[in-house]
Amino acid sequence: MGSNVDVIRSAEGAAPASRNDPQRDVFIACSPMDINKHIFGRLTDGVAKLVTWFGGVPRPNVLFHWGVIVGDYVHELNYDAHYYNMYENKQAEVVNPESKLHRGAYRLYKVGTTRFNDAAIVEEGVKAIAEPYMTPVYHVRTNNCHKFVIELLNLICDANRKRVMTTFGFLCSGEMVGGESDMETMLNTVQYLMDQSEAEKKSMLCCCLSNDFKLTIIRSPRTSSSDRH
Numbered sequence: 001m002g003s004n005v006d007v008i009r010s011a012e013g014a015a016p017a018s019r020n021d022p023q024r025d026v027f028i029a030c031s032p033m034d035i036n037k038h039i040f041g042r043l044t045d046g047v048a049k050l051v052t053w054f055g056g057v058p059r060p061n062v063l064f065h066w067g068v069i070v071g072d073y074v075h076e077l078n079y080d081a082h083y084y085n086m087y088e089n090k091q092a093e094v095v096n097p098e099s100k101l102h103r104g105a106y107r108l109y110k111v112g113t114t115r116f117n118d119a120a121i122v123e124e125g126v127k128a129i130a131e132p133y134m135t136p137v138y139h140v141r142t143n144n145c146h147k148f149v150i151e152l153l154n155l156i157c158d159a160n161r162k163r164v165m166t167t168f169g170f171l172c173s174g175e176m177v178g179g180e181s182d183m184e185t186m187l188n189t190v191q192y193l194m195d196q197s198e199a200e201k202k203s204m205l206c207c208c209l210s211n212d213f214k215l216t217i218i219r220s221p222r223t224s225s226s227d228r229h
Contacts, residue, residue, distance in 0.1 A: 004078050004080075004086040004087070004088040005078075005088040005089065006088065006089055006122060007073070007089060007090055007091060008073060008118045008119060008121075009119060009122055014119060015117060015118070015119055016119060017116075017117065017119040017120040017122075017123055018116070018117045018119070018120055019115060019116050019117075020115055021116070021117045022115070023113040023114065024071055024113060024114055024115075025070070025110055025112075025113055026068065026069075026070050026110070026111055026112050026113060026114050026153065026156065026157055026161070027068070027070070027108040027110050027111065028060045028066055028067075028068065028069075028111055028153075028164060029066065029067045029068065029069040029074055029076075029103065029106035029107070029109075030060040030061050030064040030065065030066050030067075030106065030107050030109070031064055031067075031105040031107070032044050032045060032061070032064050032105075033064065033065055036063060036064065045061055045064070045107070047061075048061060048107060057101065057109065057110075058107070058109070059164060059165070060164055062146075062165055062166060065145050066146050066148075066149045067106065067149065068121075068149055068152050068153065068156075069092050069103060069106065070114060070116075070118070070121055070156075071118060072091060072092055073089050073090065073091060073092055073118055074090055074091075074092045074103070074106065075088075075121060075122070075125045075152060076088060076089070076145060076148070076149075077129065077138075077144070077145040077148035077149075079138040083137050083138045084136055084137060084138070085129045085134060085136060085143070085148075086129070087122075087125040087126050087128065087129050087148075089121075089122060089125065092106065093105075109164070110162075111153060111157065111161045111162040112153070112157040112158055112160070112161030112162060113157065113158045113161075114156045114157055115158065116156045120156075121156055124152060124155040124156050125152055127155065128148055128151040128152045128155060129148060133155075134147060134148060134151060146166035147166065150164075150166065
């Protein structure tokens with residue numbers, strides 16, 4: 001557990017931490033992993049593309065890697081060879097200056113604002129991977145990049161930020177997000193299962209086949225989610 005890449009505090013002339021700067025927008029940044037691209041190819045994040053074509057702003061994909069972007073930097077979770085969590089930050093690449101909702105490989109979703117400057121966000125990022133917020137060892141469902149993002153947002157965002165659904169919350173509650181269809185919910189669940197090891201698949205499929213869980217997934221009410229993770 002610790003910090004890996006820290007380009008903010010290592011930069012020459014870096015400003016000291018401040019928690020009372022002018023407000024800046026805070027975004028969840030999601031990007032597809034290699035397994036997503038391998039399975040779905042050009043259809044990766046296809047629902048988000050459709051939403052965008054119709055003028056909407058798609059929510060973060062619950063199956064992608066997540067980070068937090070504020071200003072010019074992305075703050076995210078990584079882990080070492082022994083799966084101990086590490087916080088890191090890096091420059092958020094600008095590929096298309098006209099697109100405010102894409103930075104490099106990341107698709108952005110605005111969730112709120114913050115008065116923390118970059119150095120202060122680094123301090124909170126290091127705090128977010130430690131107890132009581134997270135346990136030291138990475139876990140694909142319960143102690144992952146989504147949990148890190150939620151904990152960091154809780155630490156840096158002004159009041160009344162938007163709530164989102166995480167992978168763990170999605171699988172456990174089956175709640176709909178933004179009016180998505182039952183079919184999309186089931187397809188996303190299948191995709192998530194395909195990403196797991198054989199042991200994980202067997203365990204999760206047993207859960208999915210139980211009557212209570214199956215009814216929750218298919219018939220859950222379309223209520224707003226609240227950071228289930």
